[in-house]
Amino acid sequence: MTYGKKDLPFPYDQDFSGIVTRVKGIREATRVALVNSTKVASYLKAGANLIEQHFGSDDNAAPADGGRKPYWSGIRFLTERALSREMENLEPPFLRQKGDGPYRSTWASHDDYLNDLLAFLFHDxxxxxxxxxxxxxxxxxxxxxxxxxxxxxxxxxxxxxxxxxxxxxxxxxxxxxxxxxxxxxxxxxxxxxxxxxxxxxxxxxxxxxxxxxxxxxxxxxxxxxxxxxxxxxxxxxxxxxxxxxxxxxxxxxxxxxxxxxxxxxxxxxxxxxxxxxxxxxxxxxxxxxxxxxxxxxxxxxx
CATH class of the missing domain: 1.10.357 (Tetracycline Repressor; domain 2)
Structure with missing residues (x-):
């Protein structure tokens, strides 16, 4: 079954125009469509999952890569590798992606993704x-x-x-x-x-x-x-x-x-x-x- 943006739970079904601003695309129309795609929403969901795992209550907190505590490395647990693993495990209606190809075709750099993710997470x-x-x-x-x-x-x-x-x-x-x-x-x-x-x-x-x-x-x-x-x-x-x-x-x-x-x-x-x-x-x-x-x-x- 194919899911669309409207099938996603709140707030991932919302309009991300003006929030997600760093996706790739030569043409403006391409970037506009990508911002509100299921693909981008799924990458934001994967990042949000990692945030919740590391900054949630102590009972639910997951160790960072290598067993290091999260406060040793800030948000360095949000690596491209960790994000790719999380994307492979997303549940429908979110979009699963394997490998880093889809990710690299969406954001020019990991910093661009992190900025978009934080702008989304801190939106009201x-x-x-x-x-x-x-x-x-x-x-x-x-x-x-x-x-x-x-x-x-x-x-x-x-x-x-x-x-x-x-x-x-x-x-x-x-x-x-x-x-x-x-x-x-x-x-x-x-x-x-x-x-x-x-x-x-x-x-x-x-x-x-x-x-x-x-x-x-x-x-x-x-x-x-x-x-x-x-x-x-x-x-x-x-x-x-x-x-x-x-x-x-x-x-x-x-x-x-x-x-x-x-x-x-x-x-x-x-x-x-x-x-x-x-x-x-x-x-x-x-x-x-x-x-x-x-x-x-x-x-x-x-």
Whole structure:
């Protein structure tokens, strides 16, 4: 049975125009057709499989060539040889290819392929399939049963667990640390953030209003979303680097990450029916002045 592009699972059935930009072809029409071919999608799938095998959870991680740990060699496990082996084992509806001939006829160099692969992986179309966001995390914010603090604890707990097992998150950490300022990786990661945060902003906006709050003066929805993303990613990095630190723990209630998020909400939000109209800095300065001990003048004798 012959499969076409439309038979592939999401996101491999999507339009790769503007994402895959380095395929070979003398004529423009040839390159355009190749970009959205089953062949290119299959090579991207093979590369994604290798990424998942090496950057997935510890239980699923595969050793790199020669038994070396992945962090010794970055993404050097994505060799042409490894890619060819993976292509031979792809399951339908993806296209199986043997040898390196089809690969070399599609990309002029291995670097060109890697750039296209990373641009595809970091595109926002890949965020939800890996994140399982709708099922495990975003829905938690919308719960109306129970205390708001308990709901937040559970949602952040689930979010951290998902993030820590995401191959894409681990790959992003590596790429951010090693990419040059002027290459295309930063633009691809920026696109990923933009696509990933857009639905979260809608969830935050709905949750804040539904719980009777509003953003404090001077705090925008973008500020709120970026702050929570930075906190969550920071705790995920700490947990990956030091699992014994108890950042997540075994109980979705009362963990450190949840405490940090509740602290942000306590500072960034104010009740709709009783706002004080102060910015975050004004609120802090007011409390700081009230907390400062009164100056005391003591008579000093000679």
């Amino acid at each position: 179309m890949n965020y939800d399939p890996q994140y399982s966001a709708e099922v495990e995390t975003r829905g938690g914010w919308l719960r109306t049963d129970g205390a708001f603090g308990d709901v937040l604890d559970g949602a952040i707990y689930d979010e951290l667990l998902v993030m820590c097992r995401m191959p894409l998150f681990r790959l992003q950490l590596l790429m951010v640390a090693t990419a040059h300022r002027n290459d295309g990786i930063h633009a691809a990661i920026s696109s990923n953030y933009e696509g990933a945060l857009a639905p979260w902003k809608k969830i935050y906006e709905s949750t804040i209003a539904g719980r009777g709050f509003q953003l404090r003066k001077g705090v925008t929805l973008d500020d709120f979303a970026d702050t929570l993303a930075a906190i969550t990613e920071g705790f995920a990095i700490r947990n990956l680097g030091d699992p014994t630190a108890g950042i997540i723990g075994d109980d979705p209630r009362g963990h450190l990450a949840g405490m940090a998020v509740i602290g942000i909400l306590n500072s960034y939000l104010e009740p709709i029916n009783d706002p004080n109209g102060l910015s975050l800095r004004e609120e802090f300065e007011q409390k700081s002045a009230a907390a400062r001990p009164a100056d005391r003048t003591e008579d000093c004798g000679d």
